Amino acid sequence: MLKLENIAKDFGGLRVLNGVSFEISEGQIFGLIGPNGAGKTTVFNIISGLLKPSSGRIIFNKSDITNQPPHVVTEQGISRTFQNIRVFEDMSLLENILVGMHRLFSYSSVSMFFDLPKKKKEEKQLREKAMDILSIVHLTEKADLKAGGLSYGEQRKLELARALATEPKLLLIDEPAAGMNPAETEELMNEIKLINKNGYTICLIEHDMKVIMGICGYVAVMNFGEIIAEGSPEEIRKEKLVIEAYLGKDEKSA
Amino acid sequence: MEKFQRGKGNGLTDLITSFWQTYNTLIYTIFVHGMLALSIYITLACGQLSLGNAAFMGIGAYTSALLTMKMNAPFGLSLIAGGMMPAAVALIIGIPTLRLSGVYLAMATLGFGEVVRVAFLNMSITGGSLGLNGVPLKTELWHLVLVIGIFIYFFIRLRDSRFGRILEAINEDEVVASVMGIKTTYFKVWAFTIGAFIAGVAGGLNAHFTFFISPREYGFEPAVDILTFAILGGTRTLWGPLAGSTVLTTLPELFRFLGPYRLAVNGLILLLVVLYLPNGIVSKETFKNIKKIFNGSGCLN
Known part of the structure; x- marks a missing residue:
């Protein structure tokens, strides 16, 4: 691939x-x-x-x-996350995801200006879809909060969800478990496995050997x-x- | 006595009439400055510091003034042309310059502003340093209210749309925005072009009530003034720049008794705002605080 x-x-x-x-x-x-x-x-x-x-x-x-x-x-079809978390802090979680989904919007500037039904319908549909994506990383309850107010681990998960929102085939994830406690890491591993099962190919940089040994099928060492x-x-x-x-x-x- | 009869013997109407006669230029100017503040707001909203808006205003002013003066064009048409012309120029210069960012973009647009000013100064059609005299007085209050209303409506619609979110994403982190698949330069050029259009229309409206326009009105100083409107008011919501331009346009009138020192008051206020309200006088928190006060819970905590 x-x-x-x-x-x-x-x-x-x-x-x-x-x-x-x-x-x-x-x-x-x-x-x-x-x-x-x-x-x-x-x-x-x-x-x-x-x-x-x-x-x-x-x-x-x-x-x-x-x-x-x-x-x-x-x-x-390649999307990525960053090692030093880079969510859009001043935007809500939902908006973060919607930015990732921006290519799926097709309404024109005329629809936007006059707030036509096409725009309203599309915004509504895609907001629902964004909520589905947030649910993969278990963040739906915080959808309307500012991303900057999330904990470290939650921001990493949001970044993962935002990368998924671009509908990639290959997902590059840079040190997802950094700064997470063991419980969060466990949950993250399950989420990554689930994402993989849903048809996404994943390339993972990670220091936590437990994560690597637990979920990777193939490893390259640099x-x-x-x-x-x-x-x-x-x-x-x-x-x-x-x-x-x-x-x-x-x-x-x- | 005659005066009273015209006001139907009503003291209040009379007061309003005399107030209007004294201050109509000021009120017109508040609207024009409001539009200029909005024109820089859209570029600031995607994190770009452009100082070319005074020049765009100038291009719009000359274009629409020349159209009404020489071609007898209808006012509406010359206003639209006054917006389209600087927008076209912005499109052309935006594509190379918007690859720059931060202070480099500011320098490039400042340089562009000087080029435009010198061009006005030397072209015969723009009347050189004498400028254009006798621009027909066509702008009325309702024109200004209508036009600024349309612009404000546009910005409100923008806020919860794809385009608005993209601009905000670019503002927050351009690298991440590009990794999200956003053609950042494309959207920055659009923001720049829309800003130029708004500034151009403002210029056209302005030219048709000041009677006279000259190159100096579109040089370095107004470019910085426009930026000041936005900085003072706050650049996080569209109401910030509007508040900033209104305050900075009204204050010199209120402090007229200070004579030549009145502009120093503007400087002082700017200094105080930057020091104590770094997000400007209207920030996103402002609305939350107002809401809190109305809910009766916020004052104490």
Whole structure:
């Protein structure tokens, strides 16, 4: 479904990504892990079009999306969340979702100006749909509150729902469990599994190994801008390079 | 005695008549400034600081004045043309400049304003530095009320629509908006163009009651004044800029006794508002507080 071919990225003289290649197949929950600074978020930024790769290609559903601007990537069916939460704080939860759904609105500016039935009907229908999306992350009761007033974990969930509202085929989720307590994390894992079951392919950056081991079907490990290992969670757990990357090398064996 | 008869012997009517004769220009100006404040509000609503609205007002003023003076065009038509002309210009300059943001966009639009002013100064059709003299007096109070009413209605409709939400999203976080699939530049150009249209219509209405227009009315100073209306009033709701423009237009009249110092009062008030009401005199909380007071619960907490 999504294929990265030899992606490299330089910031000035600093090479932050070097020959990154991996493939996500449809229906997967794909985990991207690695120590801080390994380049995981940079990979997301490049896929979503916020950064341009220095070299390499990105193929999504057989079309080349390398160097496409973010809104085109989203139209193609890739949506994402952010590591540092970025909800529209001054808007209500419902409005946040409606912004994500903006492409589904078809009424004209004339309908808007005269408040014609077409506009009213469409707004009503899509508001109901937005409520359905909010219900996936269990936030319907707070629909009319300002997003800025939510707790950390709730904002992350709202961001997830907002990304879903763009009707993606592939969902990139950047550290969803960061700042969540164990109970919230548990609920989040179930929600992600449910989203996946509903037909969304998911690519997940996460530090919480419990989440990765619990829900990912396939994992790629990054360190210093390169993919150092990939495979099923069980295989990865045993991989020597991965253990080294996370825990450091054993002095005797080094 | 004659005067009283005209007022049907009613002292109140007479008072109103003399008040109107003294202050009609001020009241007209309040409406025009209100429109200008709205014209910058829509660009601020999507987070863009544009200082080109005085120039757009100028383009609208000259366009509609020239149409009524030289072509004898009907007033309504020349007003619409006075809005369309700056809107077209905004569309052309908006596409490259709205890729800029923050202070860079402010600089670019300021530069554009200067170009427009110098053009007015040097073109023969605009009368050069002498400006245009003898613009027919066509603007009446009901025109102003009707036009500003339409603009306010538009902004109210905008608030709960797709377009309004998109502008707000761009204002809050442009990067996230683009990741939501929003063509941010496209919508910013639209906001800019609508702002230019509103400023142009305001310019046209203004030209048809001041009798005389000249390039200096559309230079740097009015550009900053327009921004001040919005900052003082608050940019989070459409009522903020309207309140700001009304206050700043009325105060110099109230403080007329201070003579040349009266403009300093404006500066002082602006300073106090920025210091103590950083969101302007009308913010979203204002309405909540008013509601609370009416519900009788808010005053104490």
